[in-house]
Amino acid sequence: MFFSEKTGMKATQQLKDEHEGIRVMLGILEKVSNRFETTGTVEKEHFDRIIEFLTIFVDKCHNAKEEELLFPAMLAASTQAKAPVEALLDEHKAGRGYIGEMCRAYTSYLEGNGPLSGNIAENARGYISLLREHIGKENDVLLEVADKLLSAEKQDELNGGFEKIEEVRIGRGKHEEFHGLLKELSGIYS
Numbered sequence: 001m002f003f004s005e006k007t008g009m010k011a012t013q014q015l016k017d018e019h020e021g022i023r024v025m026l027g028i029l030e031k032v033s034n035r036f037e038t039t040g041t042v043e044k045e046h047f048d049r050i051i052e053f054l055t056i057f058v059d060k061c062h063n064a065k066e067e068e069l070l071f072p073a074m075l076a077a078s079t080q081a082k083a084p085v086e087a088l089l090d091e092h093k094a095g096r097g098y099i100g101e102m103c104r105a106y107t108s109y110l111e112g113n114g115p116l117s118g119n120i121a122e123n124a125r126g127y128i129s130l131l132r133e134h135i136g137k138e139n140d141v142l143l144e145v146a147d148k149l150l151s152a153e154k155q156d157e158l159n160g161g162f163e164k165i166e167e168v169r170i171g172r173g174k175h176e177e178f179h180g181l182l183k184e185l186s187g188i189y190s
C-alpha cells in the first residue's frame with residue numbers, strides 16, 4: 001500500500017508503493033475532469049487539494065527522490081542507465097508542463113473565464129495518460145534494473161536520503177494527510 005511500513009523495506013519498493021498512491025490520484029483526477037466537462041464546474045476545495053498532491057507529493061517529494069537520489073545512484077552504477085534515465089527525466093518535465101497549464105486554466109476558471117477553462121480537462125487528460133505510462137515504465141523496467149544494480153547498503157542509504165527529502169520538502173505528518181486525502185476523495189469520486 002501507499003504508506004506501508006518503511007522499516008526494512010527496499011528504497012525501490014517505497015517508490016513502487018508511492019506509484020500506487022499516485023495511480024489512485026490519477027483515477028480521481030480523471031473523474032473530476034470528466035465531471036468538469038459535463039457540468040462546467042469543479043469543486044474548488046477538492047481541486048485545490050488535488051493540485052497540492054500533484055505538485056507537492058508527486059513532484060517535490062516523489063520525483064525528487066528519483067531525480068536527486070535514485071537516478072544518480074543508477075548512473076554511478078552503470079552507464080547503461082543513462083538512456084532510460086534521460087527519457088524518464090524528460091517525462092517528469094512534460095508532466096510539470098501539463099500541471100503548469102492545468103493550473104493556469106484553473107486560475108482562469110476561478111477568475112470567471114469559463115470558456116478558457118476547457119484546458120483544465122485537456123491538460124488533466126494529457127497528464128493522466130503520460131503518468132500512467134511513465135509509472136508502468138518505472139515499475140516494470142527502471143526499478144527492476146535498480147534492484148539488480150544497487151546493493152543492499154545502497155538501498156539503505158537511499159532510504160535515509162528519501163526520509164530527509166520527505167521531512168524537508170513536505171514536512172512531518174503530511175504524508176499521512178495525503179493518504180487521508182486519497183481515501184476521502186476515492187470515496188467521493190468512486
Ligand SMILES: [Fe+2]
Binds near residue numbers: 015019063066135138
Ligand atoms: Fe516515479
